[in-house]
Structures are given as C-alpha cells and as structure tokens.
Amino acid sequence: MTEPPESRLILFAALAANLGIAIAKFVAATITGSSAMLTEGFHSVVDSLNQLLLLYGQKRSSRPPDEWHPLGYGRELYFWSFVVAILIFSTGAGLSIYEGVVHISDPEPIRSPLINYIVLGLSLLLEGASWGIAVREFGAAKGDHGWWEAIRRSKDPPTFIVLFEDSAAMFGLFVAAAGITLSLLTGDPRWDGVASIVIGLALAGVALALARESKDLLIGEPADPALEAAVRAAVTRRPEVTGVNEIITIHIGPRNIFLGLAVDFEDEVPVGRVEAMIAETETELRERWPSIRAIYIKPQAKP
Structure with missing residues (x-):
C-alpha cells in the first residue's frame, strides 16, 4: 500500500512549519517569561513529533504481506495514529494545563511583550500556510460530504489529524495572544496562565476526538x-x-x-x-x- 503524494505533502508542510514555530516560541518564552508562549512551544514540539510518527507509520504500513502478516501491515498506520492522540493528550494538553496552573499560583510578569506578538504573528503565518494546505487537500478529498461526516468516513488518519492539529494550533495562538494582552491591560499576569489552561483543554478535546477515530479504525471499519x-x-x-x-x-x-x-x-x-x-x-x-x-x-x- 502506497500513501498518496498529497497525504505526505500535508505531513511535510506541517512538520516544517511546526519546527520553525517551536524554535521561535521557545526563544520568545525564554526572553519574555510568558507561560502561554512556553505552552505554545510545547504544543509545536508535540505536533512536530506527531508528524514524524505519522510519516514513520506510513512507511511501516506500506510493507507488503508476509508469512507473519498475510493481510499486510496497513493497520500499523492506525496504531501510530492512536499513539499520536495519546501524545497530544498526555504531553501537549498535560504540560499546557500544568504550566498554566503553576503560572497562576506563582505568576511572573511578562517581559518584552513585543517579542511575543512578533513570534505569534510569525507563527500565525506559518501555521496558517500549513492549515491552508490541510484544508485544501481534505476539502478536495471529502467530495459532497460535510466536514465532520468526511472525517468520520475517512480511512486515512494523517489527513484529518493534521487538520485537527493545525486548527487547534491556530486557536491556541489566538488564545495565547489574548492571555498576553489581558495580562498587560489588567496588570495581572495570571491571565497568561489562564490562557495556558484553555489551550490545554482545547488540546485534550482534540486528542479525545482523534483517539476515538483511531480506535474505530484499529478495531475495524467497513468500506463505503x-x-x-x-x-x-x-x-x-x-x-x-x-x-x-x-x-x-x-x-x-x-x-x-x-x-x-x-x-x-x-x-x-x-x-x-x-x-x-x-x-x-x-x-x-x-x-x-x-x-x-x-x-x-x-x-x-x-x-
């Protein structure tokens, strides 16, 4: 089984965007002390690891049938998709919520907010480009079905996983910007921690949705x-x-x-x-x- 070029294109585009974004976010978090920015950095690292795992799963699942697996290795992609969902929940959501709670209990004023806004703007451009590719490719593949129905019917996890991840990332960027802005306007840095918790909850919701879809594929779904x-x-x-x-x-x-x-x-x-x-x-x-x-x-x- 060979994965279509558009599926790999989505993964490579998301990987390139997330690696660049992660570096920029960590640098900004170190300089400014922003909890939401640090959370967003963890989010981008997890997303990058997820894309690598999905590319690995595609490669492994393309192996031909053999004596031990007479029906081939196609379902291995579903396994790695489920691992990705677990990583988003445990690492992405868990670290985000933990960092938010720490920042609320022990708030630290944001330094050099302009750097945060510059990095968020750059991240929005890169993430938006990756998200646009994912939306375009999935939109072309879904046909006449609605978006959620197409996700439920899809048997190719990388296409909708990247779509979910990029959508959550775009949401997280706006929430991080809101948290930083509220911290500056009110003089209360705890808003930055609240933003981290909101981002973590959003990631948890995405992870649960992806886990459910991957679980159904692992158990076995019928053809159209x-x-x-x-x-x-x-x-x-x-x-x-x-x-x-x-x-x-x-x-x-x-x-x-x-x-x-x-x-x-x-x-x-x-x-x-x-x-x-x-x-x-x-x-x-x-x-x-x-x-x-x-x-x-x-x-x-x-x-």
Missing part, C-alpha cells in the same frame, strides 16, 4: 456502503448466481480492503464451474476496485 452495493451488484448479475447472502468488508489500511462474500449458486452449476466462477469474480473485483486486496468467497445456500 456504495462500494459494498456495487460489489453485490457485480456478483449478483452473473448467471450462475442466485444471490449474495452476506457481504463483509473491513479496512485493513487506508486503501486496503478485505472482502468476504457468502454467495448462493444455481443448484445445477457443477462444482468445477463454481470454482472457476469464484476465480473469475476475484479477478474482476480486483480489476474494478484495486483497493480490494484480499477476497474470500464462500458458496452458501440461501437459508
């Missing part, structure tokens, strides 16, 4: 109902077939589907012809839908 209906119609129209009793599909990778069929044949069809027809059907289905990688057809009389 339209594909199942088309497969059923293709098999049923053969003259030797009286009907398809059962059809089971499961995604074992973003573009890797297992298909199981229970087919009722005409009683007078010889066994040898049934075997030939099964082979012909498998060939036809693979030619029409290359994403169907493994097929199991079982003769079964109608109950």
Whole structure:
C-alpha cells in the first residue's frame, strides 16, 4: 500500500512549519517569561513529533504481506495514529494545563511583550500556510460530504489529524495572544496562565476526538456502503448466481480492503464451474476496485 503524494505533502508542510514555530516560541518564552508562549512551544514540539510518527507509520504500513502478516501491515498506520492522540493528550494538553496552573499560583510578569506578538504573528503565518494546505487537500478529498461526516468516513488518519492539529494550533495562538494582552491591560499576569489552561483543554478535546477515530479504525471499519452495493451488484448479475447472502468488508489500511462474500449458486452449476466462477469474480473485483486486496468467497445456500 502506497500513501498518496498529497497525504505526505500535508505531513511535510506541517512538520516544517511546526519546527520553525517551536524554535521561535521557545526563544520568545525564554526572553519574555510568558507561560502561554512556553505552552505554545510545547504544543509545536508535540505536533512536530506527531508528524514524524505519522510519516514513520506510513512507511511501516506500506510493507507488503508476509508469512507473519498475510493481510499486510496497513493497520500499523492506525496504531501510530492512536499513539499520536495519546501524545497530544498526555504531553501537549498535560504540560499546557500544568504550566498554566503553576503560572497562576506563582505568576511572573511578562517581559518584552513585543517579542511575543512578533513570534505569534510569525507563527500565525506559518501555521496558517500549513492549515491552508490541510484544508485544501481534505476539502478536495471529502467530495459532497460535510466536514465532520468526511472525517468520520475517512480511512486515512494523517489527513484529518493534521487538520485537527493545525486548527487547534491556530486557536491556541489566538488564545495565547489574548492571555498576553489581558495580562498587560489588567496588570495581572495570571491571565497568561489562564490562557495556558484553555489551550490545554482545547488540546485534550482534540486528542479525545482523534483517539476515538483511531480506535474505530484499529478495531475495524467497513468500506463505503456504495462500494459494498456495487460489489453485490457485480456478483449478483452473473448467471450462475442466485444471490449474495452476506457481504463483509473491513479496512485493513487506508486503501486496503478485505472482502468476504457468502454467495448462493444455481443448484445445477457443477462444482468445477463454481470454482472457476469464484476465480473469475476475484479477478474482476480486483480489476474494478484495486483497493480490494484480499477476497474470500464462500458458496452458501440461501437459508
């Protein structure tokens, strides 16, 4: 299974943006003492690590089937996607909330706020470019479906994970700017800590949503109902077939589907012809839908 170029483009664009942003944020946090800026730095580091893990997962999942994994390694991408969700929750959200609580209990005045605003503006430009690529590519892939429905139907985690991460990052930048501004206007640096907690809660929400989607993919989600209906119609129209009793599909990778069929044949069809027809059907289905990688057809009389 080979990942499409646009999926890798999204990851590389996000990685490049987050690495540059992380460096700028940590430098600004060191100079100004801003808790929200430090939190945003941790957020960018976690995002960079996540992109590396997803690229690693794509590479691992592209390996061909072997003796130990006869259906291939496609689901390994789902595993690393789940790890990414855990990292966002434990590291990104956890550190953000912890840093916010510390800054509220022991507030430290913000120094050189202009540096913070410059870094936030630069981060917004870089993050916005990455977010724009993610929105464009996912928007092109979602077709006529709504955004949330498309995310629920998607079997390619990197596309919607980067979209979620970049959206959370854009939100975090505005919250960090608001926290710094309120601290300066009110003279109370605890607003900076409050901003860190809000950013942490947003990351926790994103992590939980991604964990749920990745969990469902790991357990096993069926193929698109339209594909199942088309497969059923293709098999049923053969003259030797009286009907398809059962059809089971499961995604074992973003573009890797297992298909199981229970087919009722005409009683007078010889066994040898049934075997030939099964082979012909498998060939036809693979030619029409290359994403169907493994097929199991079982003769079964109608109950």
